[in-house]
Structures are given as structure tokens and as C-alpha cells.
Amino acid sequence: MADCGYTAIDVSEALLRLASVSAGRALTLPDGAGSAEDLQARWQAVAAAASTSEDLDPASLEQLKAIFNYIEAVIISCGAPDSFDVYEVCFETLTKIGFILRGMSAKELILRLLEDVHEVYDVLLSCVETYEWVRALASCIAQKLTPRACVPRWEELYLPVLRLSHTLAHLPAASLKELEHEAMASRLSHGKEKLGDKPDFAKGSFYFNPLSDAPGSEEDREKFPWAMPKNIWPKEIAELEPHCKALGKAMHEVCAGLAVQVDKIMGDRVKTYDADLGPTVSETQKCKGRLLYYFPPAKAPDAGEAAGAVSEDGWIGWHNDSGFLTALTPDMYVDDDTGAVVPNPDPDAGLWVVSRDGNAVPVKIPSDCMAIQVGECLQVVTGGELVATPHCVRGCRPSHTGGRRVARVSCPCFIDTHPSFPVRMPEGCSREEVLARGFSAKVPPLGERWTEGATFGDFLGATFRRYYEWSLPKPVPA
Numbered sequence: 010m011a012d013c014g015y016t017a018i019d020v021s022e023a024l025l026r027l028a029s030v031s032a033g034r035a036l037t038l039p040d041g042a043g044s045a046e047d048l049q050a051r052w053q054a055v056a057a058a059a060s061t062s063e064d065l066d067p068a069s070l071e072q073l074k075a076i077f078n079y080i081e082a083v084i085i086s087c088g089a090p091d092s093f094d095v096y097e098v099c100f101e102t103l104t105k106i107g108f109i110l111r112g113m114s115a116k117e118l119i120l121r122l123l124e125d126v127h128e129v130y131d132v133l134l135s136c137v138e139t140y141e142w143v144r145a146l147a148s149c150i151a152q153k154l155t156p157r158a159c160v161p162r163w164e165e166l167y168l169p170v171l172r173l174s175h176t177l178a179h180l181p182a183a184s185l186k187e188l189e190h191e192a193m194a195s196r197l198s199h200g201k202e203k204l205g206d207k208p209d210f211a212k213g214s215f216y217f218n219p220l221s222d223a224p225g226s227e228e229d230r231e232k233f234p235w236a237m238p239k240n241i242w243p244k245e246i247a248e249l250e251p252h253c254k255a256l257g258k259a260m261h262e263v264c265a266g267l268a269v270q271v272d273k274i275m276g277d278r279v280k281t282y283d284a285d286l287g288p289t290v291s292e293t294q295k296c297k298g299r300l301l302y303y304f305p306p307a308k309a310p311d312a313g314e315a316a317g318a319v320s321e322d323g324w325i326g327w328h329n330d331s332g333f334l335t336a337l338t339p340d341m342y343v344d345d346d347t348g349a350v351v352p353n354p355d356p357d358a359g360l361w362v363v364s365r366d367g368n369a370v371p372v373k374i375p376s377d378c379m380a381i382q383v384g385e386c387l388q389v390v391t392g393g394e395l396v397a398t399p400h401c402v403r404g405c406r407p408s409h410t411g412g413r414r415v416a417r418v419s420c421p422c423f424i425d426t427h428p429s430f431p432v433r434m435p436e437g438c439s440r441e442e443v444l445a446r447g448f449s450a451k452v453p454p455l456g457e458r459w460t461e462g463a464t465f466g467d468f469l470g471a472t473f474r475r476y477y478e479w480s481l482p483k484p485v486p487a
């Protein structure tokens with residue numbers, strides 16, 4: 010409790026103010042909301058339990074739920090446009106509770122409450138005068154979700170892998186050839202993969218499975234050679250294998266934990282949900298790390314920046330991840346000639362996503378954070394409750410690099426189900442609604458690629474074909 014600067018007494022005082030403000034407004038609260046004394050007694054019970062254990066016991070959680078129900082009822086019932094004083098004390102109370110209670114179950118209750126009142130919350134966020142105190146709660150929750158809390162030694166896991174990428178990308182051609190795999194298993198493919206019908210020279214990819222050198226069964230590898238190929242490690246960089254495996258295993262572990270949370274949340278929201286992702290993700294061997302080295306973009310001759318010397322999505326075009334969960338490391342920038350790590354010289358370079366309002370926005374993953382993206386299969390099996398986000402990677406503009414040739418490095422890990430997993434919506438969901446979520450003109454529509462009853466393998470095949478067609482030059486209308 011000491012490191013956040015708030016104490017249980019601060020929460021007691023906030024609850025007193027909350028009760029007093031609610032009484033002053035003569036709000037109509039539901040039966041059983043309780044009195045100011047009830048709020049205090051409940052908080053005393055929660056604080057006492059939290060002082061002995063991070064995770065609250067069921068009885069204390071019930072008390073916390075009652076406090077949150079009270080706050081939710083106040084937020085929803087006040088409703089008037091001049092109710093900022095009420096909102097302020099509600100969010101102040103939540104912020105202080107959020108800082109003090111560190112267990113996952115308390116965190117989930119806060120997030121649930123925020124979802125229940127999200128319309129109010131969205132309106133508040135658009136008001137400058139309320140931003141400061143609402144932001145405190147948002148950053149409190151974000152802080153609790155950082156990998157510091159759940160991925161020990163995160164930076165020690167991903168930095169060595171990213172640092173080795175420059176050496177890997179510049180191995181002699183003969184060594185790189187040995188890493189090539191006809192099934193795209195494990196290789197540094199520079200110009201070997203294709204974008205539409207053109208070889209992709211923008212980046213090099215080294216694929217590995219962190220969970221097993223020979224994942225799945227012999228039959229799996231024969232039937233789905235693209236999904237679970239054997240690893241090929243470069244003999245020139247012996248330390249790459251243990252570092253990649255340690256990083257990928259940690260990413261898989263975090264995603265498996267997240268999948269359990271997805272099951273929990275979905276069980277509450279959609280009664281017909283039956284994807285059972287927790288055990289599926291935990292047991293899967295379809296786990297593909299991709300160490301990416303984005304070569305410095307070549308400046309287009311005679312093209313000024315305004316004319317697009319580096320295209321909007323020059324390093325990786327706009328796309329959705331097709332599978333379930335993609336864990337992401339922060340990125341790193343290196344001088345391609347020397348391998349020295351350099352700060353990102355171009356504020357617009359790196360990962361961009363389409364926000365829910367349809368705009369492209371940059372995303373900077375903090376150096377101590379792991380990010381996780383939702384893939385399209387997860388969107389389908391959750392009935393659209395979770396939405397895949399279109400994203401791309403923008404190259405460094407040569408005019409920003411001071412003459413240096415700057416490359417970008419990152420290492421996503423794609424954590425998916427077995428290819429035979431059925432990708433189907435929960436019963437009773439509407440196909441139109443599932444497909445409409447997160448629709449963007451920047452990526453081929455999901456509805457053109459996913460048919461009910463398709464397996465994950467079928468869906469990926471259809472997606473690869475559609476993206477191939479999508480990236481071919483479009484015929485110019487006559």
C-alpha cells in the first residue's frame with residue numbers, strides 16, 4: 010500500500026464524501042444499496058482482508074462488489090449534465106481502491122464496473138476539465154496490467170533476442186540459405202516471402218517454435234506443414250535458440266493466462282460461448298515466433314516526402330492478424346551498417362493501428378510492456394465481443410535518420426489453436442454483427458474469408474489467398 014501513496018483511510022474518507030454527495034443530490038438508489046455506515050463497514054472488511062492477502066477471499070469480494078454496486082448506481086442515477094462533482098468523487102474512490110487492491114479479482118471487478126458505465130466514462134473523457142481525475146484511474150488500471158506484475162524479467166527476455174537480429178540478418182548468404190525451409194518453418198526470408206506477386210524485400214523473418222523443435226505429431230506436420238514445422242537454428246549464433254525459446258515460452262504463458270480470462274468473461278456475457286480457450290491455448294503447439302528485421306527503406310528517386318518517399322505501410326501493409334492471440338515485444342531500432350541500437354529517429358515510424366473511430370493512430374509499446382493483439386478467429390469465437398484491430402508498420406523516413414540507414418526489429422509470437430479447431434460463433438450470435446465489428450476498408454472483409462463451420466486451417470488458407478489478391482495491383486478503371 011505504501012508505494013501508491015494512498016491508504017485505506019483515504020478510501021474511507023472518499024466513501025464518506027461519496028455518501029454525502031449522493032445524499033445531497035437525493036439520488037434514488039436501488040433497495041439494498043446501503044447507508045454511509047454500511048459502506049464504511051464493508052470497506053473496513055475489505056481493507057482488513059487486503060492487508061493479509063493480495064487476493065481477496067470470497068466474503069471480502071462480496072463486500073467489495075456491494076461497494077462497487079453502490080458506486081455504479083450513483084453514477085448511473087445522477088445523470089444530470091452538471092453532475093461532475095458526483096462523478097469526481099465516484100472516480101476518486103475507484104482510483105484509490107484500485108491503487109490499494111492488487112489482486113486480479115479486485116482488478117476484474119473494477120474493469121467490469123467501468124464497462125458497465127462506459128457511456129458515462131466516454132463522455133467524461135471528452136471533457137477537458139474532468140480528464141485529469143479520470144486519467145488517474147485509467148493509468149492506475151494500466152499500471153496494474155503491465156508485465157512488471159506478471160512477466161518477471163521481461164526486458165531480460167526480449168532484449169537479447171532483438172539485439173541478435175542484426176547479426177542474423179547479416180549472416181552470409183550461404184548461411185541464410187541453410188535456414189530456409191520449404192514450409193516457411195525457420196528461415197530468414199528476405200525477398201523469399203511475397204506480397205501479392207512481388208518478393209518482399211522490406212523485411213527479413215526468422216520463424217521459430219519456442220515450445221518444441223518438432224511440434225505436433227508426424228501426421229500434423231505432414232498435413233499442416235505451414236503450421237507446425239520443425240525448427241532450424243543458425244549454427245553461427247548459438248545463443249539465439251535459448252533466448253528465443255525463453256522469450257516465446259513466456260509469451261505463450263501470458264497468452265494462456267489471458268485465454269483463461271477470456272473464457273471467464275465470455276461465460277458471463279454470452280451463455281452459448283463454448284470455445285474453452287484456456288486449456289486450448291495452454292496445450293497448443295501452434296506457437297510461432299517471428300523475429301522480424303525491417304531493412305532501411307530505400308528512398309524513392311525523385312520523390313519528396315510529401316509525395317510519399319516512404320509509403321504509409323511500407324514495412325508491413327495493413328492487415329488483421331488472422332489467428333487468436335499475438336504477443337508483441339516493444340520494437341528496437343538499429344543502425345543497419347554497424348548494428349548499434351539507436352533511438353527511433355522518426356516519430357511516425359513503427360506500429361500503427363486503426364482506432365475504433367476509424368482513424369490510423371501510432372502505438373508505442375513501452376519498453377517494460379508486452380502487448381497482445383486480438384486475431385480474427387478470436388473475434389469470431391467470442392461472437393465479436395473481442396475485435397481484431399487492423400494494423401501496419403510504417404518505415405523510417407530517410408529524411409529523419411541523419412544519413413543513417415536505420416532498421417527496425419521486433420518479435421511477435423502468434424499463439425493459435427490446432428489447425429483442426431472449428432472457428433465458429435457462439436450459438437445465437439448474428440453473423441452480420443460479428444462481421445461488422447471493427448470493419449475497416451484497409452483490410453479484406455472478414456466475411457469474404459470466413460464461412461461458418463470452417464476450421465482454423467481452412468480459414469487461414471482462405472485468408473492467405475484473399476490477401477494475395479488484395480495486394481495485387483488493382484485494375485485501373487477505364
Ligand SMILES: [Fe+2]
Pocket residue numbers: 328329330400
Ligand atoms: Fe500483424
